[in-house]
Amino acid sequence: MIRAEALHKRFAVAAKGLFGRRRPPPLVAVADVGFTATNGLITGLLGPNGAGKTTTLRMVAGLVLPDGGRIDVDGIDVTRDPQAALRCMGVLGDGRGLYPRLSARENIVYYARLHGLDRDTAQARAETLAETLDMKPLLERRTEGFSQGERMKTALARALVHDPANILLDEPTNGLDVLSTRALREALRHLCSPAGGSKCIVLSSHVMQEVERLCDHVIVIAGGRTVAEGTVAQLCEQSGESDLEEAFVTLAFGTQQGARA
Template structure:
């Protein structure tokens, strides 16, 4: 179970540079940017929960707070009942996180990347090796598992990074726009893996996206985020009913922007 309860975060923006006499007389005041105003989400085991919103809506910042990278200015974050702020190590141990950067050690093979992170997570060498083998099967990495990561395609890099995040068999999986830059086959492979992890292994999966098709194919529940706030929550059918729209894309526009003119 992952819970975000009215979390908020703002950042200090650089002050504009003054020139001439104005720079000597008065220092420009810094401004603040509200990246997240009020986002709430509750994701349960065996379910895939989507955080859906346009670019700049606050999805990535919300997930980075969940991962303990930023401390929220307000709100509560819990993972399996563990407060992320009070017990960050215990909460992180319950999660496998795939961020928006899939950095791998290029001179290590895919297997070595996965095993290394397994060891960092406290697994024995034998356990880490066994997990790397199981994950290579699940994520269709058999052909590249013993190749150096240098020169991997975007899909191969993403799947290796996902295996690395799953090596300690976490109960909760957090993905930030995982299909960015993937081709059709890699995207289909990832979707199938996520279905197996949720439906067959009972994992709690949260992922952010701005792609309608992904949400319709995968999500048991969707949280719509717009301008830093969660504005709607429900299944795809429930959201279409809330918006009074037959097409999910139209429902998203209505819920996130109010009307199509504003969205344009």
């Protein structure tokens, strides 16, 4: 389970221009975001570009320290013990970060070894994940030249190699074709099912269709704040709209903006 409360993060903005000019105010990336993601469910962070979704996930992963708020992952305070929390998480960032001269298997096994798995266990995990993600033909190929879908599968396998209870994915369908998107959707559904370990999955997206088809619980983020949450049906009910896109516009930008859209 992942619980985030009243997260806040701002970044300093580099001063540009002539000497003596006033330093610009800091950029507030996240002003007040909170959510609870439970085991066996897929929780979606839905918001426009620049809403604070990526910064929020980076704070949850312990990669960026929040200026305020609290994050617990399976009872571990992320700000106090980020390494212990990270051992409970698999993170698929917006950049896949594969080593191009290594094969898919070598990428996966290398990360398994970093997580403390012995060589035989690492190899066994690579085989199991290749079966789960339908990527066995890719295992012995160098990742250099992989398609977006092939890179995504390899990066996801690498993130899952230590069998984490919690999975974070930042815009996982970016650049994927229809078949790759469907394959990812099926893999995530399996992982949050009892057969897949009832994982706690949190993903960010601005694609309404993916959120509607995939997520059990949706957190709407706008302007760095949580503005609404619930199932797709609940969000539609809260906004008085009949579909998720209209509900999102109304909840994120207000009734007047929704009417203009």
